[in-house]
Every structure is written in C-alpha cells, then in structure tokens.
Amino acid sequence: MHIHTLDKAAIISELQFGTGISNAVHEGRRADFALILSMFSDDVRDNTPLEKIDEVDNSEQALRKRFELQQPQQLRSDQSSYEVSAQQASLFHSAGLVSTKLSHYLVPDALSYMPEDTHDLPEEVYHNLSGHQRRAMGEKEPKELMPIDLYNQLIKAQRTFQIQAQA
Structure with a gap:
C-alpha cells in the first residue's frame, strides 16, 4: 500500500468507510478499529458543517448612507x-x-x-x-544632493578651460 494514497484519501468521518468501522467494532478487531480511527482527520473544522456568513459593511460611510x-x-x-x-x-x-x-x-x-x-x-x-x-x-520634491565627486569635476572643468584658453 502506498503512503501517499492514504494521505490523499482525505478521510474525514466514519461515513466514508461504510460498514467497515461497524464490522470492526462488532467483531472485536481492535487493530482495524484503531487503524480506521487514526486515518480520520483531527481537524475539527473538517467535521463541523459551516455556513458562509456574509460580511456586513459597517464602515462609517456605509452607515451614514444607510441612515441618511x-x-x-x-x-x-x-x-x-x-x-x-x-x-x-x-x-x-x-x-x-x-x-x-x-x-x-x-x-x-x-x-x-x-x-x-x-x-x-x-x-x-x-x-x-x-x-x-x-x-x-x-517644494514637493526633495532636493537633489550634490554629487560625491564634485571636487574632481570642478578641477577637470578648470583644467579643460585652461587648455582651451592656451590653444
């Protein structure tokens, strides 16, 4: 028997076994009964019937509109x-x-x-x-920061100007 097929079986209640659990009880087969019970889901939400509850909009705008x-x-x-x-x-x-x-x-x-x-x-x-x-x-937008290499840019611009002035 494959383990993965048992995991995918999604056995939730005794109704899915039919008469297997009843036969195990009446015939005294404790091992079969324990095995069947261990395969049941232990999540209470699986066994409890649930109704979908509609969310009621209780926001301030909705209440103001409702009560005019x-x-x-x-x-x-x-x-x-x-x-x-x-x-x-x-x-x-x-x-x-x-x-x-x-x-x-x-x-x-x-x-x-x-x-x-x-x-x-x-x-x-x-x-x-x-x-x-x-x-x-x-001002809505933040100011741009000064570039990190501003000093180097100024030196380069000065040297370029000096070269162009001598030529």
Missing part, C-alpha cells in the same frame, strides 16, 4: 467654510440664536479656522520665517 446622515463636521476650515459661517452669522442677526443653531445642525460649520497656505504653522511663526525657508517648505 450628512457628512461629519469638518475639523478645519476651507474656502466653503467662510460662506457657511457668513450665512449663520446673518441668520443670527436676523432671526436669533435658535435659527443659528438649526442652521449649524443642518450644515455644521468648521470646528476651527486655521490660516491657509502656512503649512500648518501659526501665522506669526510662518511670517517670521525667511523666504528661503518658506520656499523649501513649499
């Missing part, structure tokens, strides 16, 4: 926040605090108004930087 909720309150201001805050200020002056609260609940205003185009620095700090530092903060 609006987007959450912005933490930082952008250009549209100024229009919303102007509208709420107008409602406060014309109709009072209650209408302002209602407007805020329907279209929430930004939580804080930070200065724009200062790379998340306070305005005092940003305006205190030199022009070179501001330019460096605005």
Whole structure:
C-alpha cells in the first residue's frame, strides 16, 4: 500500500468507510478499529458543517448612507467654510440664536479656522520665517544632493578651460 494514497484519501468521518468501522467494532478487531480511527482527520473544522456568513459593511460611510446622515463636521476650515459661517452669522442677526443653531445642525460649520497656505504653522511663526525657508517648505520634491565627486569635476572643468584658453 502506498503512503501517499492514504494521505490523499482525505478521510474525514466514519461515513466514508461504510460498514467497515461497524464490522470492526462488532467483531472485536481492535487493530482495524484503531487503524480506521487514526486515518480520520483531527481537524475539527473538517467535521463541523459551516455556513458562509456574509460580511456586513459597517464602515462609517456605509452607515451614514444607510441612515441618511450628512457628512461629519469638518475639523478645519476651507474656502466653503467662510460662506457657511457668513450665512449663520446673518441668520443670527436676523432671526436669533435658535435659527443659528438649526442652521449649524443642518450644515455644521468648521470646528476651527486655521490660516491657509502656512503649512500648518501659526501665522506669526510662518511670517517670521525667511523666504528661503518658506520656499523649501513649499517644494514637493526633495532636493537633489550634490554629487560625491564634485571636487574632481570642478578641477577637470578648470583644467579643460585652461587648455582651451592656451590653444
């Protein structure tokens, strides 16, 4: 008997043996019974019937869509926040605090108004930087490093210029 054929048999339960295990028990053949039991899979997941459970999407966006909720309150201001805050200020002056609260609940205003185009620095700090530092903060791509053999390149360029000047 080949060992590999027994490994590939994938014997999981006694139903696959038919009456062989029952006969071994009734006739008292302990060796056959032990052999059959040793060939069963010891993985519980093989013997347990499983149902496929559908994953439920409980992400924030899916729940907001399901319960028809609006987007959450912005933490930082952008250009549209100024229009919303102007509208709420107008409602406060014309109709009072209650209408302002209602407007805020329907279209929430930004939580804080930070200065724009200062790379998340306070305005005092940003305006205190030199022009070179501001330019460096605005660059998206990193600067290229100087070549390692810069000194050799400069010497070679100087010698070439001297040769061309004498000729």
